Amino acid sequence: MGEPNILLDSLLAEARISHAGLAVRINAAMATARRPTHYDHTAIARWIRDRAIPRGDVPEIICQIIGSKIGRTLTLSDIGMTRNRIEPDEPGLPQVIDQAVALWRGDLVDKAFLTGATMIDGPAAIAPVFEWENPPHEPDVSRRGPHPVSRDDVQVLKDARARYEQMYRRVGGVPVRPRIVAFLNANVTPLLKGSHDDQTGRELFRAAGGLVALAGVCAYDSDRQALSQRYLFHALRMAKASGSLAFGGYVVALLANQAMSQAKHRYVIQYAETALRGTRDHLSPALVTDLHILQAKAYARVGDRASCHAHMRRSETTAAQIREAEEPPETGYVQPGLLECQHAEALRRLGDLMAAQTYAEEALRHADTCHLRGQTHRLATLALVLAERRELDQAVATAETMLERAQGMESERIAERVATVADALRPFDARVVRGFLTRVRQQARVPL
Structure with missing residues (x-):
């Protein structure tokens, strides 16, 4: 299953035109031009579902029909019907907003949205990060819209992100993602299409991008990887519009973390290097620490011991500079003990089990603070x-405590961690192991 034409679907919703209504309007326009057609609602549904493009100048007519209803000129790219499928190198900000709104609208109305889609790979997976790092940058993000956007509106988005992040940490991304998606549709869309000056606009993109990034995190935690990647790419584009290099670096770190989960270790290294280079010393010590940790883990996975140890040392140096009160809200996940836990993972991959155990035990000594x-x-x-x-x-005994902590969390990533521990213990035919595996099976019977 490919990706649906979410742009056309979203624009039809904005224009309040049904599938049947669009078909009637197209047929009327074609009859006037003496090229009669007989489209119905099923044809429109197919164009959206299969990302199909009708023949002749029908796409141009669709642009005119919808554009006249919403009061702006639309291009074939705006309605997702560019015939050669080659988009501009970097779409303008109004088109970026339309694409983002279309994404989370599709996610709201369809529970299986992008379920069959694959993650973007190859050069296309690197392009958004390259575009974030390099010019052109928006000289002015002000916008004229139907409703004014205030600083209070922006603060509401910041407060919402903080609230949803705490929910995610307590119960997992599966139940939280629908809540964030509903909030994006009901509260963020009107603001992105509202009226604001340049300064307020940059603050708006920073706050909205934080929510979009968190939606990507929750999709990742729900094992909706293609969907997560799209959210993170949009968050990165909003970071660029906001002018906040630090926030952009955070989003790139999220992309690196997702690439790690997909065993795309070269992407991890490239993403992290780009974030460190592109932010030009704007990153907080916590985020720099995390980026070096990610690189250390990636190098461990590919068997490069020297590079792994080098980034472990760099992460320890920057971790000593972390001042929690001076960190941005998004880096709250870099808590005491995180570095030791991740270093333990890297060393375990390298086979240095004694050193890995030392780090893992040190990480647990800080566990009560996280x-x-x-x-x-x-x-x-x-x-x-x-x-x-x-x-x-x-x-x-350690795994039993892990099961207790995981109780009640609806998270595919946590479920995956539990399964990994169970797989590691399964080869051992011991009573204590058999008892643990029974409890894992019992807990797994309760569906997410």
Whole structure:
């Protein structure tokens, strides 16, 4: 299944034209031009579902029909019907807004939205990061719209992101994602299409981008990878419009983290290097630390021990500079013990199990200061190291605590971590292991 034409679908909703209504208008226009057609609502649905393009000048007529209803001129690119499928190098900001709105509208109305789509790969996966890093940048993001946008409106978006992030940390991305998507549609769309000056507009894109990025995180946590990637690309484009290099670097770090989960280790390294280079010392120490951690893990996965150790050292140097009160809200996940946990993962991959255990135990000494999600990951890391060292009693005891912490979380990523620990212990035929595996199966029977 390919991607639907979300741009056409969204524009029809904005114009309040049904599929049947568009078909009637197209047939009337073609009859006037003495080229009669007999389209009906099923044809329109197929164009959207299959991203099909009708013959002749019908796409141009669609632009005229919808454009006259919404009061602006539309191009074939605006309605998703560019015949050669080659988009401009970088779409203008109004088109960027339309594409973002179309994305989260499609996500709202269709529970299976982009389920069959694949992640963008190859040069197209690097292009958004390249465009973020390089000119041209918007000299002015002011906009004239139907309703004025105030600083209070922007603050509402900031408060919403903070609230949804706390919910995500407590219960996982599966139940939180629909809430964020509904908020984007009901509250963010009107503001992005509202009226604001340049300064307010940049603050708006920064705040809206934070919510869009969190929607991407929740989609990632729900194992909706193609959807997550699209959200993160839009968040990165909003970061560019906001002028905040630090926020852009954070979004690139999210892309690197997703690439890590997909075993695309070269992308991880490239994304992280781009973020560090493109932000020109605008990143906070916490984010620099995380980017070096990601590179260390990626190098460990490809077996480059020297590069892994080099980035571990750099991350430890920058971690010493972290001042929590001076960090932006998005980097709150870089909590005490995160570095040690991630280093333990890297060292385990390199086979340095004694050093990995030392780091993993140090990470757990800080566990009470972090949220349950972080505790679950740290316990899983230590359990994996202990399992590989064949310390079965300790491994199972740690894994049991991990199960307790994971109780009630609706997160595909957490479920994946639990399954990884279970797989590591499964080869051992011991009573304590069999008991743990039974409890994992029982917990897995409760659906997300």
